[in-house]
Amino acid sequence: MQPAEDVFTHRASRPHEPLRTFHPRRAALGVDRADALDRLFPRWGFSVDDPRAAPPRTPGGRLDTVTLFGRHAPVVVEIGSGMGDATAAMAAADPDRDWLAVEAHLPGVAALLLLVERLGLTNVRVAHGDALRLLRRDVAPGSLDAVHAFFPDPWPKARHHKRRLVQAAHVDLLRDRLRIGGTLHVATDWADYAGQMRDVLGAEPDLDGGVVERPAHRPVTRFEQRGLDLGHAVTDLVVRRVR
Template identity: 70%
Template sequence: MPPATPVDRDLFRQAAARPHEPLRTYHPRRASLGRDRGDALDRLFGRLGFSVHDEAAPFPRTADGMLDTAALFGRTAPVVLEIGPGMGETTAAMAQADPDRDYLAVEVHLPGLANLLLLAERLGLTNLRVAHGDALELARTALAPGSLDAVHAFFPDPWPKARHHKRRLVQPEHVALLRSRLRVGGTLHVATDWVPYAEQMVEVLAADPGLDSAGPVPRPEHRPVTKFEARALATGRASTDVIARRRA
């Protein structure tokens, strides 16, 4: 196998920081990759990843220009979209425990994306791919309606200041977009440890005309406790899960 070509990390940072319309739902962050993560990015991104924004790292497309998930994963299987997997431990664990579905994790934070690639290699995961960039833009421009089995968004940025609430991921127009990409019967699963955001999640998912939502539910066994969540629990902040299903 020829040596991996080091990726141009400045292109990743430029893509993450560029202006977006509508408003960005995440904070672009700068952090050191470290040797192991940098090596994983160089070796694995070209094989297991693509860029939402950069044409230099394209993804396979169907004849109508949508993401070709069968070509991406090398098989036809139900696809789970993971939005903002953080450092990737939860996503890797879920993909490992769920080999009959394919997991596409979309992350803008480069160290997290690189760490997930490293975990995928260490665990020998064949059902995991990563994308760098804005998951909503990917859904809007490249995911076909009805193409997803599930969408997960665990602990998205709560944007606690009132003037920033418009940047939250879980709001009506974003939920409508994500719901349209689900198959009938597919699930949208969100979680947060921020009580005001949990209340908004419950309200928005219940109000969507194409979703059936029972409101807050206990954390399902298939969602591991994240490191972020464990820290919140240690300080007395409980988490809320909300799961909604696309109706016919």
């Protein structure tokens, strides 16, 4: 595998790329996080786009999670794991499942890698890049136990709503990647996005469920706490694939 600094400067050619559901942004890594990428990314990470840091694949070309994690276990995909606090806490509390965190921003990738090392977690891997691209291209239908998307970018301006993660076409993809009985758990602190989530998920005939109280297994993240401190109401929705 290539050194991290080479991998992360590579840009694959992607003509006709779909609209992104996240804000591309740059942020300084700092010494500790840059070191984490160099040391830990080759062990526990892979790139969605760079073939030099690609994940293991099955003979059919799909993501080989058995080789990736070194065992056969249910897999949870975390879309936009942020700085990794929630992912690390949930993975530590649920060691019988494997957790694949997909994050587009390098500081978050590095921060989660440091948590994995500090906590001695063996059931977490971190993908750098666009989660929807990974799911669409690399993840086999019916292969996931759960998909989580906690506080995705709300894209508050009406003209940007088409970039939101929770919309019909994306939910169809997520539902297809879940096993029968698998769950999709989303959360937001934007009221109008919560309404859109309810409408979109409620219109999917193969999904059953809706608004729930925050499950005890989902930690309150620092990002979420800032919203709560500002008086934002948080909505959790959990739906299960029924067919």
